[in-house]
Amino acid sequence: MRRLSSSMMKNKKVEADDPFLPQEIIRDILIRLPVKPIIRFQCVCRHWRDLFKDPSFIADHLYHSNRQNPCILFQRGRSDDNHSDLYSLGSDMQVLRFQYPPLMKHFNHGKIVGSSNGLFCVQTDRLRYSPHPLLLWNPAIKEVKLVPEADLCLVLYPFGCCDIGFGFCPPLNDYKIVVTYVKNYFEMFKVYSLRSNSWKEVKYRLDARNICYRVTVNGVMFWWGEKNIRKDHGEDFEMVLFSFDLATEVWTVIPMPEHHSSTLYQNLMVYEGKLAFVFCTEDFEHTSIHLWVREEGVGASGETWNWTKKFTSNPYPSSRLFPITMWGNEIFCRIFDSESTNTVLFNPTTEKFKNLNISKCDVWYQIFNYVESLVSVGGTKSLTKFLKRGAHLVECRQ
Amino acid sequence: MSSSVEAITVLSSDGDEFKITVSAAKLSKPLNWMLEDVCFSDDCDEVPTIEVNSKTLVKVIEYCEKHAPRANSGASDSDAEELKKWDIEFMKMDVKDILFHILMAANYLHMEGLYDLACQTAADLMKGMTVSQIRKIFHIKNDFSSEEQEQLRRQHPGCSFD
8 A cells, every 4th residue: 555655656756747748739839840840850750750741730830930930031133143142031130041942053043933831933044945944942841843834935925924923722722823924915824733733724804914913812812904994996004903813713803992192102912811902102202101901891882892991101201112011010111212222110000110221132132921831842852853853854955 | 706806815736825816817717717616606715726736836827927917908019028028038947847837737727828938938949959859858759660760861861860
């Protein structure tokens, strides 16, 4: 009896000093880890190795990564044979240099054209040979995938008349690339699905020109474009917003909110999980930012959503302030003054502007939102193998 | 519910008595229910027991008392900054000695803020650990076959099982 009680005491002591955490608590810790230690900890045990590949774990990890460390990626504008002019800015305000995957050396140029959940869509360019393959790339887990050829006229319009959108479709749990291009004066669309790893043509006549991709919100892509509003054979173009539902693959024209006629600049962003229309007005060398959000709800003419004004910022003492994107809960803005360029953050809650001193990333950089993720592009991790394939690809074309 | 009660007494799993203010107890759903039960009953002879050891309960109550004013009224941004700094200081603790107990207590007491903070602290501490240190703190055995180890090594050159 005495022995039993002493062993019970001992057990209790062990439990008290050296607790066994339940699996669900361990999982809640693991989803808060950055990608690098997660890759290292695959070697802990079979259960962890399999857990890190589980889609629900990957989704929960992405949610926390977005909350914990949303990043801004800077890409220098077209600069031939410089493949590594990429920088990321994390919430710790550290600017890190980013490396393109080694595969890129087989191409003259790589240009990020879209970003979603830690994946980049990269358009490559080999001047003499067609076509211009697209890559899907997750830098955090070092995965690259060559997108099958779309059989498009991208070679004729490498960086101009066609535009590429890249976004995530939650209902299908799929990533899609949408390419708009012009054929015989008609705009055409091709849609690539990562899940099916194939392209298809979506026929729809928008009767518009200069269509360019802006953002994807909850599986719906938003594009700007100029639509011909004349019913007869004449031409009269007006700026409109197009939505493209990635699940149903249907285009819709969306009216813009009624805004100030003296708008200097306008942009689309994702604000609190909704599409936001942001524009600027100027008054005596000061700029104010206005933000409207597209909200669900029945509007006056029976539509299922409407534009709601969220806020107008205090005037900022520059006439050249450009809101670029949301970073966490703040608006990332650039100032292009004649003597200097600068980056400021506007916080809608405190209504304050804050200066960011990031001298490395000047005016010539293009900006993308980026977050570290475990999302797989289904590509190969073995870069040597991939490089061989890449080299083979080049050889075949020559 | 009587509004005159400002603090309640609870017992830890070790049998020690602790006082917790009503506003602080509201941060935990089970404590809040307990509070309502205690206040409804006329004879409060029976002191409720919380299945958390004394060492951990001291920390949990300290967290609740600090966070209660903000949770109950909302606070300015300077307060939020101050509270963030306080959280960082508060979380400077040993993983096995106390942090894991706090995690279990926060989970058991349905305290979202503390649970999130403790999970993030544990994750931050894990970043600097080796694979064998991780196995030790989580009581995990290396169950890979030599073939599986070889496969992982091929996929991730330089990966370590120690």
